[in-house]
Amino acid sequence: MSVASITETGQYLTFKLDEEVFALDISKVREVLDFTKVTKVPQTPEFMLGVINLRGSVMPVVDMRLKFGLSKTEPTVNTCIIIVEIELDGEITMLGALVDSVQEVMELDPDQIEPPPRIGTRLNTKFIKGMGKHGEGFLIIIDIDKVFSMDELAMAQEIGGEQLPLAETG
Amino acid sequence: MKDKHREAYREEAYELLAELEESLLALEQDPEDEELIGRVFRALHTIKGSGAMFGFEDIVAFTHEVETVFDQVRNGQVPVTKALVDLSLAARDEIRAMLDGGAPEDSLKKQEIMAAFRGLIPEAEMTAGPGPDPSPAGEETLGAGTPVTYRIRFRPAADIFLTGTNPLSLLHELRQLGEFNVVAQTEAIPFLTDINPEHCYTAWDIFLTTSRGLDAIADVFIFVADDSGLDIQVIDDGSGSAEDYKKLGEILVARGDLDESSLKRYLAQGPLIGEALLQEGLVSCDKVQSALVEQRHVRTVQRKKQEAEGAASLRVPAAKLDKLVDLVGELVTVQARLSQTAIDCNDPHLTSIAEEVERLTCDLRDNALNMRMLPIGTIFSKFQRLVRDLSAELGRKVDLITEGAETELDKTVLERLNDPLVHLLRNSIDHGIEPPEVRLQAGKPGHGKIRLTARHAGAQVIIQVQDDGGGLDHETIKAKAVQMGWLTPETEISDKELFNFIMSPGFSTAKEITSVSGRGVGMDVVKKAIEALQGSIEIDSQPGVGTAITIKLPLTLAIIEGLLVTIDHDFFVVPLSVVTECVELTREDVARAHGHKIAKVRDEIVPYVHLRERFDIEGRPPAIEQIVITEMNGNKVGLVVDQVIGEQQTVIKSLGRVYRSAAGISGATLLGDGTVALILDALQLVQGQQAGELIN
Numbered sequence: 001m002s003v004a005s006i007t008e009t010g011q012y013l014t015f016k017l018d019e020e021v022f023a024l025d026i027s028k029v030r031e032v033l034d035f036t037k038v039t040k041v042p043q044t045p046e047f048m049l050g051v052i053n054l055r056g057s058v059m060p061v062v063d064m065r066l067k068f069g070l071s072k073t074e075p076t077v078n079t080c081i082i083i084v085e086i087e088l089d090g091e092i093t094m095l096g097a098l099v100d101s102v103q104e105v106m107e108l109d110p111d112q113i114e115p116p117p118r119i120g121t122r123l124n125t126k127f128i129k130g131m132g133k134h135g136e137g138f139l140i141i142i143d144i145d146k147v148f149s150m151d152e153l154a155m156a157q158e159i160g161g162e163q164l165p166l167a168e169t170g
Numbered sequence: 171m172k173d174k175h176r177e178a179y180r181e182e183a184y185e186l187l188a189e190l191e192e193s194l195l196a197l198e199q200d201p202e203d204e205e206l207i208g209r210v211f212r213a214l215h216t217i218k219g220s221g222a223m224f225g226f227e228d229i230v231a232f233t234h235e236v237e238t239v240f241d242q243v244r245n246g247q248v249p250v251t252k253a254l255v256d257l258s259l260a261a262r263d264e265i266r267a268m269l270d271g272g273a274p275e276d277s278l279k280k281q282e283i284m285a286a287f288r289g290l291i292p293e294a295e296m297t298a299g300p301g302p303d304p305s306p307a308g309e310e311t312l313g314a315g316t317p318v319t320y321r322i323r324f325r326p327a328a329d330i331f332l333t334g335t336n337p338l339s340l341l342h343e344l345r346q347l348g349e350f351n352v353v354a355q356t357e358a359i360p361f362l363t364d365i366n367p368e369h370c371y372t373a374w375d376i377f378l379t380t381s382r383g384l385d386a387i388a389d390v391f392i393f394v395a396d397d398s399g400l401d402i403q404v405i406d407d408g409s410g411s412a413e414d415y416k417k418l419g420e421i422l423v424a425r426g427d428l429d430e431s432s433l434k435r436y437l438a439q440g441p442l443i444g445e446a447l448l449q450e451g452l453v454s455c456d457k458v459q460s461a462l463v464e465q466r467h468v469r470t471v472q473r474k475k476q477e478a479e480g481a482a483s484l485r486v487p488a489a490k491l492d493k494l495v496d497l498v499g500e501l502v503t504v505q506a507r508l509s510q511t512a513i514d515c516n517d518p519h520l521t522s523i524a525e526e527v528e529r530l531t532c533d534l535r536d537n538a539l540n541m542r543m544l545p546i547g548t549i550f551s552k553f554q555r556l557v558r559d560l561s562a563e564l565g566r567k568v569d570l571i572t573e574g575a576e577t578e579l580d581k582t583v584l585e586r587l588n589d590p591l592v593h594l595l596r597n598s599i600d601h602g603i604e605p606p607e608v609r610l611q612a613g614k615p616g617h618g619k620i621r622l623t624a625r626h627a628g629a630q631v632i633i634q635v636q637d638d639g640g641g642l643d644h645e646t647i648k649a650k651a652v653q654m655g656w657l658t659p660e661t662e663i664s665d666k667e668l669f670n671f672i673m674s675p676g677f678s679t680a681k682e683i684t685s686v687s688g689r690g691v692g693m694d695v696v697k698k699a700i701e702a703l704q705g706s707i708e709i710d711s712q713p714g715v716g717t718a719i720t721i722k723l724p725l726t727l728a729i730i731e732g733l734l735v736t737i738d739h740d741f742f743v744v745p746l747s748v749v750t751e752c753v754e755l756t757r758e759d760v761a762r763a764h765g766h767k768i769a770k771v772r773d774e775i776v777p778y779v780h781l782r783e784r785f786d787i788e789g790r791p792p793a794i795e796q797i798v799i800t801e802m803n804g805n806k807v808g809l810v811v812d813q814v815i816g817e818q819q820t821v822i823k824s825l826g827r828v829y830r831s832a833a834g835i836s837g838a839t840l841l842g843d844g845t846v847a848l849i850l851d852a853l854q855l856v857q858g859q860q861a862g863e864l865i866n
Contacts, residue, residue, distance in 0.1 A: 039740060039846040041825065042785030043833050051825060051838055053846050056500040058823040058838045093827050148828075 007110055012132070014103040014139060015082065017065050021103065023132055023139040028084050030094060032102050035079040046072070049098055052081065059083065061096035067147065073098055086148045095148060108132045113141065179224045180269055186213045187266055188551065194258050195554045201250035210258070211240045217265065229268050232280060235287040236261045248290055257286050259555070317348065317475070319406035319468055320387060321425075322376040325355075325399030328369040335394055337370060343390045348380030349474075351467045353460040373399075375460040377467040379406075406468045421461040427453055488581065491542055498531075498538040499729065499821035503840045505531040506819070510843060535729065539580070546624045546633070547575025549588050553595055553622060560596060566603050567617045570595075574624035579631055583703055583723055587633075590696040594635045594719055595620065597693075602639030602717055612714065614638065627722075630747060636718040642711040647671055666804060669709035673697040701853060704730075704745065704836070706802055732820035732839070734847065735798060735811040737782050738789045741847035743820050743839055744809060748800040748852050752814050755795045769797055769808055778808030779859045781850075784834070800852045807856045822849060833858055 012023035013032075033054070038061050040050040047066035051058045061081055065073045073079060078101035085094055116128035127147050132139035190213040197206045218233040236258060242248040261283050322344070326337050341352060355373040359365070380386065384402065391400050405424075419437060422428040428447070436446050447453045505527050512524035550572045561568035579587070603609075603618030610616050621636040644665065651657040651671045673693040700707045705723035724730060724747055732743035733752075753771055755778075763769070769776050776799060782791055797808035820839045825832060836851035 037845070039838075039848065041829055041832050041835055041848060042787070043835075044829065048828070051829070051846050051848075053840050053844050056503060056840065058825060058840070058846060060826055060828040088827055091827065095828060 009107055009109045011105055011107055012139070012141065013082070013105050015080070015099040016101045016103060017068060017099055018070055021134075021137060021139050022099075023106075023108070023141045024082070024084065024144055025129075025141075026105060028086070028144050030083040030085055033081040033083065033096070035075045035081060035098070038098075052096060054083070054096075059094060059096050061098055062148070063098045065098075065100070073100065076100070084144050087145050088148065097144075106134070108134075108139075108141075116140075176224050176226075179220050179226070182220065183217050183229075183269055184266075186217050187262055187269075189213050190217075190262050191259065191555055192551050194255050194262070195558065197250055198252065198255045204244075207240065207244050207250070211237065211244050214240055226268070229265055232261070232268065232284060233265060235284045239287050239290045242290075254290065257283065257290075261287070317379050317381040317471070318383075318404055319349075319377065319379040319471055320384070321401075321403045321405045321464060322378060322387065323373070323399070323401040323425075324376060324391070325373040326370045326394065327397035327399075328371070330370045330394060330398060331368055333394070333397075337372075337374070337394075340390055340394070341374065341376065344376060344378055344387070347382050347386055347390075348378055349467070349471055350379075351377040351463050353456070353463045355456045355460065357454050357456050375464070377405075377464050379467070379471045405464065406472070418458070418461055418465060421464055422447075422453060422457065425457075425461070427457045427461070491581070495538050495542060498535050499823075501531055502535055502729070502819060502821050506841070507843065539729065542581045543578035544581050544584050545575060546577045546579050546584065546587075546631075547572075549584060549591065550575045550622060550624075552588075553591065556592060557595060557599065557620065560599050561603075561618075564599060565605055566599055567606050568599055568603050568620055569617055570620050570622060572622045577624040577626060577631060579624075579723065586699060586703055587721075587723070590699045590721070591622075591633070591635070593692055593696050595622070598635060598637040598639065598717070602637040602641075604640050631723045633721040633723065634718055635721075636716065638716040641713040641715055641717050642669060642672070642709070643713065644668060666708070666710070669711060672709070673707065704747075706853070708804070730820050730822060730849075732818050732849065733798060734815040734818040734841075735796070735809075736813045736815060737785065737811050738787050740787065741815075741841060741845060742781070742811065743818060743847050743849045744798050744800065744852060745820075745849070746817060748802055749798055750801045750806070751799050753797050753799065753808075755797045755808075755810055757793060771797075771799065771806075771808075774806070776806045776808050778810050779855050780810045781855075782810070782812070784855070784859070800856075802853050802856065805856075807852070809850070809852065809855065820847075820849065 011026040013026050013029050014021050014023045016022070033052075036052055038050040038052055041048070044050075047063050049061045049063045051060050053059075063073050065071060079098065080102045081096040081098055082102065083094055083096050085092055087093075112133050113130040114133070116125050116131055118125060127142055129141040129143040132141050190210060193206050193209040193213065197203065197210060200206065214233055214237040218230050218237055221227075221229040221233065239248060239254070240258075243250060243254070248254070260279075264280055264283055324337070324340075326335075330337060344350060353375045355375060356371075358373065359371040365371070378387065387402055388395070391398070394400075419428065419433045423430050423433050432452060436450075448455060448458060505524075509524045509528055512520045553572070554570055557568055557570040598620050599618075603620070604612070604614075606616040609618065619638050621634070623636070624631060624633045626632075647668055648657065648659075648663070651668070652659050654671075654674075656671060656674070657663065673696070697707055700721055700723070703723055705721055708720045708722075709717065710720070711717040724745075731746040733746050733749050735742050735744060751771075753769070755769060759769060767778050767780060769778055776797070778797055781787075782789075792812055795810050795812060796814045797810050798814065799806055799808045801807075818839075818841075822837045823839060825835065825838055829835070834851050834855040835848050836854075837849045838846050839849055841847050
């Protein structure tokens, strides 16, 4: 991964998981919702939280904390669902990402963004587009398409699609 | 813009080709049917005609050859033979290829077909060659849209019989041109004593509505026009409406049978002008009669035209229709919410509005879904060709009999039904129907029969493919099933269960089985496709008698009747089509079964799937659980849930790509309060359970 793909000043939506701040390209974000009741789809991996009713359509929601190896999200008043548009196999799909809190929309110049470190993050570096410098701290700019690439979800489905009852531990 | 028109032409041409094919196949059965020959000719003619308008020169040139031959066929100069039908079908495929833009210019095949068609034309015609068409296509298509009504006053010369012309045959010829009415004018006939039997005294007023143009009419009278009185006038150019045609008096004036001043005089006297005129003797009875017929004729034609316009269909892109159904689906959801709110508020005003909305929504839903319904005949007609070609290829003699072509099915279901049905028919011909010699030896008629039937049964459509072939071989299937480890040789198994094995994925690859007993090739694919449509498939077969494959499908995939149940706090919907009954499951029942997941329902043993366990839902089940008993493929299986809430109109929403293969869940729906309920795929759940138990 390089940051060569980021050449223009872009707008990013930042959100928090635990104490860490992440950033998402704003063009990928459709809207931000308050946490609502999520209906679990049985026999799917735990990070796939379930589905919600978004004005009449059924929208899958993924727990970003679980996805990134943190503990399960305990909903608080700040918990949000970011509806993102992702590209799956060349098809645009919408998906909800459950995060601890949404921070702000900010602009980052290309010179504020550095390539992801090879080590030192808990995250798989292929999910990271770059590291944004912001005041004292860092933002992890994530590549949302990669996070939800079909491979990732297919892996999830293999677990979920298994025909064995009780294959998954709750 | 031009591309758009060309696209429209293409679409029209595809339809015409389908009609052409259908007519040709029917013609093969009944080569004498003039109606069918006419249909073939018209289809060809229109393809050619509109092709010329949109610049498909290659199609025009090619179709011309075919059309020329069929013109001869129409005139009885060329007989309808199997060779002709074969050739025409090949030509139809070629035209289709040209439409698709796939055929290279002047391909060899095209040349061959054209040459073959030319060879069919009797020598004399050859010299004419593919010259300009006598009736220019563009004009014809234009004319076809606007039939014009003519008044033809034909007064044959008194000595018309001397020229050997029979005026009646002229009238007969006119009758062929279109909507036809005639009134004989007999006032010129003298008293019997004065009659010269070689003279014609009768004249005719003819009212003809035709789209063939004035020339066609003039052609009829071409040999008598010089001597006879002939007056052709357009009385209605097809633009008026039924009510505003001229009054009787006006007609008479227009014809010159009455002058305007006397008309005014009579009009002043009263409304029944016809009678008044007759009494006065001003106009003869024949003339009034003729005017009345004219009036009636024009009105009938116009009314027919209006009806035709009213009944005309509208082409709408399927995507728009899908969108409509989506919206209706959302409306149903909102309406459920409104009704719920109205009940909660206990406000009579709101309740009455909610009820009104409910009624309207219901109507709207039925209508919207109905729009997507297509008769299954649209795919049946394709199969005639398939069976014909395939049986010829495989050296079988097969008649395909279709029944219930008018049975309607949702468009999406229909589209996805095509491939499985093709597969089943192919199997029937390839493996089911024996070669003619074998059939004759077995004392069966040499022609095999495949019946393809469709009918409604409640909220389901039942489609059956039935052949009178050799049937399935029990022993071979059983041997194979044992070999695959699905059975032990001792296992007693019903035919139905045994036949289900041929739809198992592993089975299909077994080469030696397919060559011996037939079937099996890709039956698992068929089964999957049908199940994806929420349907089920069943095989019944008797050795030597034949095989019947029955497919049961839901009417629509968009909205189903469901049974709403809960487990813990989660809602689930079981499609009502598979539910037979609900019974209670108490702790004692569970204890009595000693750990087996089996319930006894009225002396019948019913295995069940405990959904709470299966779905890994935490919490304690209530003391009395409910078993929703489902029946699929003749097997009863229970689904254990906490509570059964009731029937529910269920608008099916896809779970999206992300959850595409979630096991046991086929979709989701929204409840009145906005909660998401998951729709259970009962069949998959049961199969999953079986697989799981086998492994354990």
